[in-house]
Every structure is written in structure tokens, then in C-alpha cells.
Amino acid sequence: xxxxxxxxxxxxxxxxxxxxxxxxxxxxxxxxxxxxxxxxxxxxxxxxxxxxxxxxxxxxxxxxxxxxxxxxxxxxxxxxxxxxxxxxxxxxxxxxxxxxxxxxxxxxxxxxxxxxxxxxxxxxxxxxxxxxxxxxxxxxxxxxxxxxxxxxxxxxxxxxxxxxxxxxxxxxxxxxxxxxxxxxxxxxxxxxxxxxxxxxxxxxxxxxxxxxxxxxxxxxxxxxxxxxxxxxxxxxxxxxxxxxxxxxxxxxxxxxxxxxxxxxxxxxxxxxxxxxxxxxxxxxxxxxxxxxxxxxxxxxxxxxxxxxxxxxxxxxxxxxxxxxxxxxxxxxxxxxxxxxxxxxxxxxxxxxxxxxxxxxxxxxxxxxxxxxxxxxxxxxxxxxxxxxxxxxxxxxxxxxxxxxxxxxxxxxxxxxxxxxxxxxxxxxxxxxxxxxxxxxxxxxxxxxxxxxxxxxxxxxxxxxxxxxxxxxxxxxxxxxxxxxxxx
Numbered sequence: 001x002x003x004x005x006x007x008x009x010x011x012x013x014x015x016x017x018x019x020x021x022x023x024x025x026x027x028x029x030x031x032x033x034x035x036x037x038x039x040x041x042x043x044x045x046x047x048x049x050x051x052x053x054x055x056x057x058x059x060x061x062x063x064x065x066x067x068x069x070x071x072x073x074x075x076x077x078x079x080x081x082x083x084x085x086x087x088x089x090x091x092x093x094x095x096x097x098x099x100x101x102x103x104x105x106x107x108x109x110x111x112x113x114x115x116x117x118x119x120x121x122x123x124x125x126x127x128x129x130x131x132x133x134x135x136x137x138x139x140x141x142x143x144x145x146x147x148x149x150x151x152x153x154x155x156x157x158x159x160x161x162x163x164x165x166x167x168x169x170x171x172x173x174x175x176x177x178x179x180x181x182x183x184x185x186x187x188x189x190x191x192x193x194x195x196x197x198x199x200x201x202x203x204x205x206x207x208x209x210x211x212x213x214x215x216x217x218x219x220x221x222x223x224x225x226x227x228x229x230x231x232x233x234x235x236x237x238x239x240x241x242x243x244x245x246x247x248x249x250x251x252x253x254x255x256x257x258x259x260x261x262x263x264x265x266x267x268x269x270x271x272x273x274x275x276x277x278x279x280x281x282x283x284x285x286x287x288x289x290x291x292x293x294x295x296x297x298x299x300x301x302x303x304x305x306x307x308x309x310x311x312x313x314x315x316x317x318x319x320x321x322x323x324x325x326x327x328x329x330x331x332x333x334x335x336x337x338x339x340x341x342x343x344x345x346x347x348x349x350x351x352x353x354x355x356x357x358x359x360x361x362x363x364x365x366x367x368x369x370x371x372x373x374x375x376x377x378x379x380x381x382x383x384x385x386x387x388x389x390x391x392x393x394x395x396x397x398x399x400x401x402x403x404x405x406x407x408x409x410x411x412x413x414x415x416x417x418x419x420x421x422x423x424x425x426x427x428x429x430x431x432x433x434x435x436x437x438x439x440x441x442x443x444x445x446x447x448x449x450x451x452x453x454x455x456x457x458x459x460x461x462x463x464x465x466x467x468x469x470x471x472x473x474x475x476x477x478x479x480x481x482x483x484x485x486x487x
Contacts, residue, residue, distance in 0.1 A: 004258055004332045005092045006302055007163055007170050007192035010347075014296035018170050020163040021302045021342040022089040023364060024078045029338035030069040031078065031396055032386035033359055035378050037062055041135050048074035050109045050122030050157055054150070060135035064357060064374040066339045069386050074127035077134075079341040081355040081374040084138040085167060087343025090129040091160035094174060094198045095246035095255075103228040104177025107155030123155030123178060129162060140164040140171045144183045144216055147173060152218055155179045161194055167345045167354055174198060176244050180224055182208070182217040190290040191266055191297055195258035195332075198245030199289045203238050247285050257282035257315070257329035262305050266293040282315070282329060299342055299358060299369070300425060306340050307333045307364040318410045333365030335407070339396075340364045349436055352445040356432065359383065362399035366406045366417055368424035370395065370459045371432050373448035382456040395456070398463045405470040412473050420466040427458045 008019040024031070041060040046053050048071075061084055065077035079089045107123030124132060132150055137143040143164035155178040162173045172192060173183035182203055186192055192199070205222060208215040218224075225231050230243050260282045264273040270292070272279050280287045309331040310316045317327035342358035352375055360369040372379065386396045406413035435451035438444075 002196050002254070003092050004196070004306060005089065005161065005163060005192070005194035006262065006305055007165075007172060007186050007194075008297050008302065009170055009186050009188040009190050010168060011188040012191050012293055012297055014298045015346065016348065017344050017346040018165040018167065019297075019299070019302060019342055019344045020087055020089050020165045020170060021306060021340070022079065022092060022163070023306050023332065023334070023337050023340040024066070025334055025336055026068075026076070026338045028336050029076065030386060030388055031066050031339040031361060032069055032394075033064060033066050033339075033357075033372070033379050033383040035062060035064055035374070035376060036135070037377075038135075041131075045128065045132060047122075047124065047128050048072075049125060049127050050107075051119055052121040052124065052128075052154060054124070054128075054132060054154065056132070057136050063134045064379070065130060065134075066341065066359070068338075069388055075131055076127050077130040078339060079343060079357075080130060080134055081343050081345070081357050082134050082137070083375060085345050085351070085354040086134065086137055086140060086143060087165045087345055087355065087357075088130055088134045088143060088163070089341060089343060090133075090162045091126040092162070092194050093126070093196055094159045094161045094194075095196065095248075095251070096159045096177070096198060096244055097246050099228065099230060100177045100244050103230070104179055104224065106157050106159075107178045108157045122157040124150055125156055125158045126160060129160070133164075137164075140166045140169045141185075141216075144171045144173050148181050148183070148216065148218060151175060151181050152179055159198070161199060165343060165345055167347055172200070174200060174240070174244070176218070176221070176224075180218045180221055182221060182240060183215070185214040187214075187290065189292050191293050192290045193259050193262040193266075193287075194289070195255045195262075197251060197255045197259075198241050200240040201286075201289045203240050205238055241289070251285075252283035253328070254330045256284060256287060257310070258332050259287040260284065261308055261310055261313075261332070263287055263291055265301075265305060265308075266297070267291050269294050299344065302342050303358075303360070303364070303369045303421075303425070305332065306360075309333050309365055320411070331365075333363060335363050335403075337363050340369070342369070350440055350445070353436060353439055353448060359395075360399070361396040363403040363407075366403035366413075367399040368421045368459065368462070370424055370455060371428045372452045372455055373435075375445065376449040376452055378449070380453050380456040382460055392464070392467065395459060395463070398460075398467060402463065402467055402470055405467070405474045409470075409473050409477055412477075413470060416466060416469050416473075420462055423462050424459055427462070428455055431455050431458065
């Protein structure tokens with residue numbers, strides 16, 4: 001799926017938390033947020049797309065997931081946090097090149113063509129990964145190792161990037177061909193920006209095959225690179241993006257501009273992004289994968305970036321004047337987003353509530369980001385009771401409706417939308433602060449479910465108000481509006 005990912009290291013955030021965030025940009029995929037209890041986790045996983053069966057370990061952990069409501073093509077669990085306070089977002093679709101894919105082909109499902117032949121299962125993919133990994137890990141590093149073993153055993157039918165975080169570490173794994181992979185621990189003081197391209201622009205193979213402090217990879221990656229002459233002449237520096245990634249004209253319209261906008265926001269002073277002498281432009285192939293931000297990054301910053309449409313530039317599709325560049329690049333905030341999430345693992349709070357999952361359904365430019373506690377027995381119906389029918393009874397469809405109403409009337413809707421998004425964030429933080437204190441004082445962490453109900457009541461109230469306002473705005477702008485005085 002074409003998505004956008006942002007990773008925030010512990011010392012890069014304003015509150016010493018780690019964050020992994022992603023927009024899940026399916027084809028208008030209807031999503032919900034649920035809690036999966038250990039008794040409901042299968043003991044054998046069956047993939048719909050690749051027809052693969054994978055035996056699963058005993059004693060899974062409880063975890064949250066954002067599955068597709070329509071299960072025709074599988075679960076597509078997308079994002080979640082487990083009972084051990086490990087977060088995961090899967091996956092960011094990335095790019096590769098023929099040199100890699102010919103040497104280690106993707107493992108695709110092959111249906112039998114003749115009587116007597118058997119179907120050949122494919123590998124694992126975005127449909128499967130979160131369910132196969134998140135319930136069985138207690139640290140982010142464990143998650144990388146488990147996923148790496150699955151990739152080596154079963155292969156994959158697509159190129160993906162996956163983020164996993166715990167209280168202290170953020171890891172990013174990228175697949176290489178059908179069976180190979182590499183992963184880096186994100187340095188604590190940086191943010192990573194990943195817009196549907198192979199991202200890592202540096203990797204320490206000596207560490208990966210030595211102490212493994214911050215680099216991990218498939219067991220034979222070094223031999224794979226050498227045997228297929230993939231590294232080329234890099235002057236002694238190994239750059240995975242150049243070796244394993246792509247550099248196409250389409251990247252310059254679809255991918256690199258998103259990295260440019262995110263970098264421009266995170267580092268407005270330490271790098272030059274525009275004008276004469278700019279270090280990086282929207283079509284630059286060398287925008288860094290990781291950047292030390294010029295100031296500490298907040299959840300609000302992450303939401304702003306995941307909602308962005310090149311505001312403040314000539315590329316904004318909503319800009320009034322015709323700059324000749326309006327809408328020429330693919331925005332981060334996009335119409336077909338099903339869910340965007342921020343998996344935040346916090347420090348300085350009790351173990352049971354270290355995880356906080358921020359959820360935004362629908363197009364992020366218009367919709368609000370709501371925090372919930374993942375460590376609860378179930379999610380409120382406002383988040384979990386979603387069907388394929390449009391309704392204002394849940395957060396998904398209410399969010400999709402308000403975006404549909406606002407988009408054609410952006411100039412009139414943008415200020416009410418800003419107030420709505422700020423209100424949900426502000427009141428959401430107030431409720432979280434209140435229940436953080438209550439749970440720390442009483443030790444009653446069952447209050448997390450009560451907190452989630454309070455958060456959803458607030459979100460429903462604020463969302464109903466903005467829907468009321470937008471219906472009026474859209475109605476006033478209808479083409480069949482006339483008055484007797486019109487002439």
C-alpha cells in the first residue's frame with residue numbers, strides 16, 4: 001500500500017517517548033480499532049492472498065489491531081500495541097530494482113494449471129505481518145528477529161518496510177528481494193522519514209555480522225551482495241538505498257517530494273530546502289533517511305506531517321492562485337487513507353499504561369487524531385463497531401463523511417476543521433492526563449477502559465459539531481441555490 005511513515009527516537013521527542021507513525025493508504029479501506037485477546041489469536045495462521053499456512057507459537061499476548069472490515073482480502077491489521085508495550089506498524093510499501101528482484105525473486109502464489117498439480121503458496125506480506133509478529137514479542141529487537149526469521153523461512157511477495165518500537169528503541173526493517181532483509185535501530189536523537197521508497201542510506205555490515213548493536217540482517221546478506229555484484233563502487237561506504245532501491249521518474253512525483261516536505265518541516269534551519277543553493281529539492285534522490293530535528297518533536301508535529309498537502313508552497317492542491325505547480329506532487333494527506341496511527345511508548349508512567357495509541361480514520365488532512373489506551377479488554381463501540389455501511393455511529397464513517405464534505409469547500413472549511421482537530425487533541429490530552437494520574441494513584445489499571453469510553457464520548461461530541469457545521473457550509477454552496485432577488 002502507498003503509505004507514509006515517520007519514526008521518532010526517544011531523545012528526538014519532546015517527552016522522552018518513542019513514536020512510530022504511518023498513514024495506511026489503501027483503496028478507501030474501511031477500518032476499525034479492536035483488541036485481540038490471546039484466546040482469539042489463531043494457532044495456525046492462514047493467508048488469503050498467498051494461500052500460506054504458518055504455525056504460531058503458544059501463549060500470545062493481547063494486542064490491538066486496525067483490521068479491514070471487509071475481510072475478502074485478509075486481515076490487514078495495519079498497526080497496534082501489545083500488552084508488553086511494544087508497538088508495530090506494517091507496512092510501508094517500498095521500491096526495489098531488477099538487479100535485486102532477479103537475484104532473489106519475490107515469492108508469489110502460483111495456482112495449479114493442470115490436473116494433478118498443486119498450488120504453490122506465496123510468501124508473507126502486508127496482509128499478514130502484524131498478526132504473525134506483534135503478539136509474540138516483548139521488545140522491538142525481538143520483533144525484528146522474529147520477522148526476519150519469517151522472511152527467511154517463507155519469503156515475501158512484495159517489498160516492505162516495517163517499524164517496531166518499545167520504550168527505549170525504534171527499529172526499522174526493510175525487505176530485500178524475496179527472502180533477504182536488513183534492519184537498523186533508529187538513533188535516539190533522530191526522526192526517520194519514509195515515503196514508499198527503499199529508505200536506509202547507510203548500514204554497518206560489520207556491526208550486523210559482529211556485535212549487532214544497531215544493525216541486523218539476514219544471515220547470508222553479505223554473500224548475496226557479493227555474489228550478485230550489487231554493491232558496486234561506493235568508496236567503502238555501504239548505501240542500501242543505492243544498492244537495493246529505485247531511482248525512477250515516478251519517484252520524483254510520488255515519493256521524494258513527501259520526504260522533502262517532511263525534512264523541510266523538521267529541519268528548517270539546519271538544512272536549506274528552497275531557493276538558490278538549496279541542499280535538497282522535491283525531486284532530490286539524496287534526501288537523508290534520518291534527520292536530527294531542529295527542535296523536539298511532538299505528537300502534534302507528527303499529525304501535521306501526516307496531514308500535509310504541501311501547505312505554504314506552490315505545490316498545495318488547495319492554493320487559490322494558479323502557480324503552474326499546484327497539485328503536481330503526491331500529497332501525504334490523501335483521499336484514500338483508511339487509518340493513520342501513532343504508536344507512542346512513554347516513559348515516566350506506570351508500566352501498564354506506557355503505550356498510547358493515537359488513531360485517525362480517513363483522510364488525515366481533515367480528520368482528528370484521538371488517543372486511546374491499548375491496554376484495555378476491549379475498545380469502545382465508536383472505534384470497533386464499524387460496518388461497510390456509512391453511519392455517524394462510529395468514528396471511521398463520521399471522519400470519512402466530514403472529509404467528503406470539506407474537500408470541495410476547503411477555503412471555508414479549513415478554520416472550523418483546525419478548531420475541531422485542536423479540540424479533539426486538547427480534550428484528548430486532558431482526559432489522558434486525568435486518567436494517567438488516577439491509575440498511578442490507585443493502581444487500578446482497569447480504568448483504562450473507562451478512559452477510552454470518555455475519550456470516545458468526547459470525540460463523538462466534537463465530530464458531531466463539525467459535521468453539523470460542514471453540512472451547512474456545503475448546503476449553502478450548492479449550485480441550485482437561488483433567491484427571488486437573484487437576476
